[in-house]
Amino acid sequence: MTDHHEEDELAPTQTAGYKVGEKKSLQEYETLDANDESLKKWKASLGLGQAAAPTDDPRRVVVLGIALEVAGRTDVTVDLSTPNALEQARSHPFTIKEGVEYRMKVKFRIQHDVVSGLKYLQVVKRKGLRVDKTEEMIGSYGPNAEPYEKKFQTEEAPSGMLARGHYEAKSKFVDDDNVTHMEWNWSFDIKKDW
Numbered sequence: 001m002t003d004h005h006e007e008d009e010l011a012p013t014q015t016a017g018y019k020v021g022e023k024k025s026l027q028e029y030e031t032l033d034a035n036d037e038s039l040k041k042w043k044a045s046l047g048l049g050q051a052a053a054p055t056d057d058p059r060r061v062v063v064l065g066i067a068l069e070v071a072g073r074t075d076v077t078v079d080l081s082t083p084n085a086l087e088q089a090r091s092h093p094f095t096i097k098e099g100v101e102y103r104m105k106v107k108f109r110i111q112h113d114v115v116s117g118l119k120y121l122q123v124v125k126r127k128g129l130r131v132d133k134t135e136e137m138i139g140s141y142g143p144n145a146e147p148y149e150k151k152f153q154t155e156e157a158p159s160g161m162l163a164r165g166h167y168e169a170k171s172k173f174v175d176d177d178n179v180t181h182m183e184w185n186w187s188f189d190i191k192k193d194w
Contacts, residue, residue, distance in 0.1 A: 009123045010172050010183075012135060054111070061118065061173055061181035062109040064147055068096065069103045073194075078186065086184045093166065093187040097194050099159030104136075105151040108173075109144065116140045117176030120152070124169045131167070138173075157190055164190050 068076040076094050079085040096102065106120060117140060124132040138150045157163075167190065172183035 009130065009133065010121045010170060012119050012121060012174055012178075057111065059181070060110065060112050060115055060179075061175075062111060063173060063182050064107045064109065066104060066106045066171075068094070069105055069151070070097075070100055075105075080182070080184065089184060089186040093189050095189050095191050095194060096157045098157055098163055098190050098192060100157050101154055102157060103152055103154045105149060106138070107147050107149045108138075109147045110141045111143050114140065114142045115175050115181070118181075119174055120171065121174060122169055122171040124167050126165060126167050164192065 063080045065077050065079050065081065067078065070076075076096075078089050078094070080089060118138040120134070120136040120138055122132075122134040123130055124134075134152075136150075136152045141148055166187065168185065168187050170183070170185050173181045175181065
């Protein structure tokens with residue numbers, strides 16, 4: 001399969017009738033109708049005006065890591081903060097116990113500008129065949145020195161002898177403007193036990 005086909009698999013779904021809002025700069029957001037109380041609350045929820053971005057890092061979305069949260073266990077955390085960490089994620093699979101309930105969560109920072117409609121997309125394959133596609137809306141955020149954390153819906157790992165084995169995954173973060181902020185490959189194993 002070509003990369004083009006894989007890119008199609010990681011394309012976000014389009015909601016009928018949904019219109020992406022007009023792109024605005026931080027300056028424009030700051031001067032939006034100051035007399036509108038609901039707009040003030042919305043701007044505050046984006047954290048506008050709270051942080052300056054490092055001048056040596058052009059990224060708007062900095063994904064620090066993604067984690068697997070399981071009740072009663074220490075989180076399985078995958079560092080995604082550097083190119084070297086991304087390579088480690090690809091070459092060092094982690095283990096998920098079959099049938100366990102888990103929730104993924106992502107920790108990220110927003111720099112320079114507002115990011116609207118940030119989504120997490122994931123395609124999982126086993127032996128070259130797609131077995132799962134996830135699309136999780138993360139939301140709209142403004143620049144902030146402090147990282148944000150978003151928890152996803154609870155899921156259950158597949159179980160049984162046929163479900164056990166090695167899985168390859170490809171993930172990306174994309175926004176409403178169809179800008180891909182980060183894309184990486186990783187892998188995991190489903191086993192009978194941790």
